[in-house]
């Protein structure tokens with residue numbers, strides 16, 4: 001994952017869909033930035049990436065849940081149905 005911050009900024013972004021994602025005049029690194037020295041991680045990036053991850057998580061669980069589990073434990077269907 002790539003992290004970017006504006007050359008003259010102190011907020012690191014890592015979601016390309018973030019409204020603050022720097023397109024030019026930025027520093028980039030591939031590991032998670034340290035947050036000392038006044039540098040911070042972007043709140044908007046955090047919420048955007050979280051939303052993406054939770055969708056992926058639900059899809060993965062549905063794929064991994066075999067049909068025999070659903071037949072023996074029909075209550076497992078409920079949370080997934082509520083999500084969709």
Ligand SMILES: [Zn+2]
Nearest residue numbers: 013018042045
């Ligand atoms: Zn951001």
